[in-house]
Amino acid sequence: MVEPHVTLDPSTLNPVEEKLRAPLEDQLTSALKAAADRVGDDYAGEPVEEVASELLDETRAGLHPDIAEGFVPDQRELRRVAEAIVREN
Template sequence: MHELHVSLDDAQLSPAAQKLQEPLEAQLSSALQRAAEIVEQDYHGESADEVAARLLEVARSSLHPDIADAFAPDRAELEQAARVVITAARNA
């Protein structure tokens, strides 16, 4: 499957978050990648919207609650990730 990566916008981060940007991006990317693997294995024809919602739910469940609450990926990028998951599941 395509490697999923989360990038944070420097302009929207607090000074403290800017200092932690790299490890935070790595943690969010890892959570999203793991969520994609789980959702792909459990894919049964759901729509892209349903897959996107499930990706976000599963990714947030593996994060610290404070980080999970703040994790609000761009909707278009999340839907793109959902399409990647659906394509991978159908080609498996």
């Protein structure tokens, strides 16, 4: 089972985002985990790059549009989650 976690870099956050950092990380982590579960359940042999793209699309679909628009995950970490899905299936 993939257990992703989103951690925001405090040096990139404005003061309002910094105040909301913990709940925002929780929301992003929850959306990414739900996306990983859905993508993993639907996995049918797609390459890692496609799985990573699906993860990003599914994660953004699970977020408020304003948050989804600003969500730019570390591509290496997204790929790591995608590789775990491919490996587990």
